[in-house]
Structure formats: C-alpha cells, structure tokens
Amino acid sequence: MSLQPMKPSELATKAVNKEELFILDVRNEDAFEDWKVEGSNFEYMNVPYFDLIDGVEEIMDDLPKDKNILVVCAKEGSSVMVGEMLADEGLEVSYLEGGMKAWSEHLAPVKIRDLTDGGELYQFVRLGKGCLSYMVLSGEEAAVIDANRMTDIYTDFAREKEVTINHTMDTHLHADHISGGRALAEESGGTYWLPPKDAEGVTFDFEPLEDGNTIRVGETDIDIQALYSPGHTIGSTSFVIDGQYLLTGDILFIASIGRPDLAGKAEDWVQDLRTTLYERYKELSDNLIVLPAHYTATEELNDDGSVQEKLSVLYKENHGLNIEDEAEFRKTVTENLPPQPNAYQEIRETNMGQVAPDSERKREMEIGPNRCAVR
Structure with a gap:
C-alpha cells in the first residue's frame, strides 16, 4: 500500500457528510484532548509520535484493517513518517496535508439562499475553529461580516462572482481569532465598520457601527441593519439582513449562548x-x-454544511434562552465557563492594532478550539 495525502477540503467533506473515518492522532495527549478534528462518525486513537519512533507493531492490533486510516499531527511531518510505517504493514493510510495547522485555516463557502431582490447570502465555514463568517452579494457589490484572517478566500470568491467588497464589518472585537476585516477593507478599498464601544484603544481608523445603522449593498437595496446587542462584549452588535436573517455574532449560538468574560467583565456584562x-x-x-x-x-x-436555525426554535430548545431565574442565569454564565481561548489577550491586542505579529505567530495564536460559548 502507498501512503496518500488527504487535503483539508477532502476531510471537511467527510465531516459535513458524516462519513466514517478512523483517525490516528500522533500529537501529544494534552494537545489531542484540547483540540482535535471533529466529526460525528469519526473514530479516534491517540498515540504520541515519540511512542512510535521505533515502529508501529504495538498498535497494529488496535487499528482497523477494513477502513481508511487518517494520520494527523501538528504540521504534517510526523504523520507522514507514521503513515509510511503503517502503509508498509499493508494498511490503507492517508495523512492530513499540512496537519492541524492547515485544518485550522480551511474555509469553505456554503450558500444560505438567494435574497429578496436578487442578492445572495453565503456562510463561510471554518470547521477547524468553529468560526463562521458571511458575505452578502448584491449587484456588483459585496459586504463581508466577521472575516477570518485568511482574506484570500473572500477576495477570490468575490472575483469569481464579479463583485467588489465595499464593506467589511465585525460584530464585536474578537478574542478567539484574528479578524481579517480591516485587512480585507484595505485590500479592496472598502469601508471597515466596528462597534465604537469595543474600539477603545484601537490604533486605526474605522467607521463606527451603531444601533440603527443601515448599510446598503449593491443596486438591489439589500439592507444590513445594525442592532446593538451587548453581553459578549460591551459593543456587540447584531445584524438583520434582508428582513430574514439575524447575524448574532457571539451573543447567541445554535446550542448555547455567548460568554461575557473574555475582557474580564463577566459580572459587569x-x-x-x-x-x-x-x-x-x-x-x-x-x-x-x-x-x-x-x-x-x-x-x-x-446536511448542507451550514449552521442556521429559526429564532423561534432556539427559544424552545436552547437552554441558555430558558433560564427564568435571573440568579441562576448569572451563575450559569459566570461559573460554567470553559478555559479562556489560547492567546486571547494577544489576539485582542492584534485586533486592536496594538501589536503586529508575523504570520507564523498568528497561526500559533489561533491553534485550538473556539471557546466563545457558555457550556
């Protein structure tokens, strides 16, 4: 058997389609426990690479003989070496091209639907981080909301759709990933919008995004209406798009609600x-x-790979929206919190323009799962 590469895009398809896959993760146990490739029908085995340097004989009995095995490591090199040993033993083996770093950066657009007067709405899904960003297209213009730092995916998509990105917006000052909004605006010559209550200490110019702002995109009058909605941050702002969609930022998720503590203000917010x-x-x-x-x-x-649900359904099924007692709610969102995101303070400072890490440091800062939700 020969060892084959598996691109992050191929792995993403398997995750979205709920395919079966056996993953051998050869990172250290703490890294694996903190963050791994997620898939509802994926099986996992974690054996650190250093335990396999002298051979894979001790784990052969624990590996499936009738399934493709994907070997995963941080950057790729260790998974190639282990994968080659397994292939020599006659197993069907792939390795994750670029490792977990590449998985963390993979973004794919999913069409949400056509809008009322001819526009389109797309959700960009970043499976490795659980990040979601959006592009609204109308006429020859586009707006991007909560862009990730990998701006090429948006500019390439806009070029393919023959539109110009005239507006970029962040629903709040992010603390779990580096925003690409400002860079995208500079690249495209567009306007960057940010809630001013989240902008204390920023070092760059921006257009203040405030309650009631209406941002028009293109010739077909697709309105993006700003709705001040604090709680995750003091400036958190939601958007109502085309009267049909509520972009909630990190205030409300499908299965949980936003945490109010990433700026150290849980009791206040x-x-x-x-x-x-x-x-x-x-x-x-x-x-x-x-x-x-x-x-x-x-x-x-x-099933289509998107993340969306009716507000009425969430008010019935999301526990965070059904805590009647205020004291219990306060306890839930101040005491029931996961660890802080990796490098969250440095990420906030980067998004404020106070520090300018190089691209490799940015990748390192973002390694790990998103931790914006109350458990």
Whole structure:
C-alpha cells in the first residue's frame, strides 16, 4: 500500500457528510484532548509520535484493517513518517496535508439562499475553529461580516462572482481569532465598520457601527441593519439582513449562548447579555433565521454544511434562552465557563492594532478550539 495525502477540503467533506473515518492522532495527549478534528462518525486513537519512533507493531492490533486510516499531527511531518510505517504493514493510510495547522485555516463557502431582490447570502465555514463568517452579494457589490484572517478566500470568491467588497464589518472585537476585516477593507478599498464601544484603544481608523445603522449593498437595496446587542462584549452588535436573517455574532449560538468574560467583565456584562437575549431579541420576529459567528460541535451542522436555525426554535430548545431565574442565569454564565481561548489577550491586542505579529505567530495564536460559548 502507498501512503496518500488527504487535503483539508477532502476531510471537511467527510465531516459535513458524516462519513466514517478512523483517525490516528500522533500529537501529544494534552494537545489531542484540547483540540482535535471533529466529526460525528469519526473514530479516534491517540498515540504520541515519540511512542512510535521505533515502529508501529504495538498498535497494529488496535487499528482497523477494513477502513481508511487518517494520520494527523501538528504540521504534517510526523504523520507522514507514521503513515509510511503503517502503509508498509499493508494498511490503507492517508495523512492530513499540512496537519492541524492547515485544518485550522480551511474555509469553505456554503450558500444560505438567494435574497429578496436578487442578492445572495453565503456562510463561510471554518470547521477547524468553529468560526463562521458571511458575505452578502448584491449587484456588483459585496459586504463581508466577521472575516477570518485568511482574506484570500473572500477576495477570490468575490472575483469569481464579479463583485467588489465595499464593506467589511465585525460584530464585536474578537478574542478567539484574528479578524481579517480591516485587512480585507484595505485590500479592496472598502469601508471597515466596528462597534465604537469595543474600539477603545484601537490604533486605526474605522467607521463606527451603531444601533440603527443601515448599510446598503449593491443596486438591489439589500439592507444590513445594525442592532446593538451587548453581553459578549460591551459593543456587540447584531445584524438583520434582508428582513430574514439575524447575524448574532457571539451573543447567541445554535446550542448555547455567548460568554461575557473574555475582557474580564463577566459580572459587569451578564445583565447586558440577559437583556439582549431575553428582551431585545424577543422583540424581533421569531421567523428570523439565526446565523451565529461560531458553532461548538459538528452536530450543529445541517446536511448542507451550514449552521442556521429559526429564532423561534432556539427559544424552545436552547437552554441558555430558558433560564427564568435571573440568579441562576448569572451563575450559569459566570461559573460554567470553559478555559479562556489560547492567546486571547494577544489576539485582542492584534485586533486592536496594538501589536503586529508575523504570520507564523498568528497561526500559533489561533491553534485550538473556539471557546466563545457558555457550556
């Protein structure tokens, strides 16, 4: 048998299609426990590379003989070496091209639907980080919301669609990943929008994104309406697009709600979070389709690979929207929190323009799962 590479895009297809796959992860145990390739029908085995340097004989009995085995490591090299040993033993083996670093950076567009007057709405799914970003297209213009730092995917897609990106927006100052919004605006000559209450200390110019702002995209009058919705951050702002879609940023997810502590203000912002979820969103049409900026588990993916659900369904099924007692709500969102995202303070400083790490450091800062939700 010969060892074959598997591209992150191929692995993404398997995850979305809920295919079976056996993954041998040869990173250290702590790295594997912290963050791994997620798939609802994936099986896992974790054996550190250093335990396999002298051969794979000791694990052969634990590996399937009738399934393709994908070997995964941090950057690729270790998985190639282990994969070659397994292939020499006659197993059907692939390795993840580029390793977990490449998996973390893979982005793929999913069409949400055509909009009322001829526009289109796309969700860009970053499976390795659980990040979701959006592009609205109308006429010859486009707007991008919550862009990731890999801006080429957006510019290439815009070129393919023959549109110009005139607006980029962040729903809030991100702390779990580096925003590509400002860089994308500079590349395209567009306007970068940011909530001013999240912009204290930023070192660059931006257009203030405030409650009631209407941003028009293209000739077909697709309106993006800003709705101030604090709680994850003090400036968190949601968008209602085309009267049909509610982009909630990191305030509301499909299976959870946003955490209020990434700027160290959990006790101060918890009431803002409750007001947004239990009052401001309640005033909106419950037929709006919620499109969040993150998801937590692959179970939240729909069959087409998108992450979306009706607001009315979330008010029935999302536990974070059904905690009647305020004291219990406060306890839930201040005490029931996962660890802080890796390098979250440095990521915030990068997104404020206070530091400018090189591309390799940016990759290292983002390694790991997203941790924006209350458990």
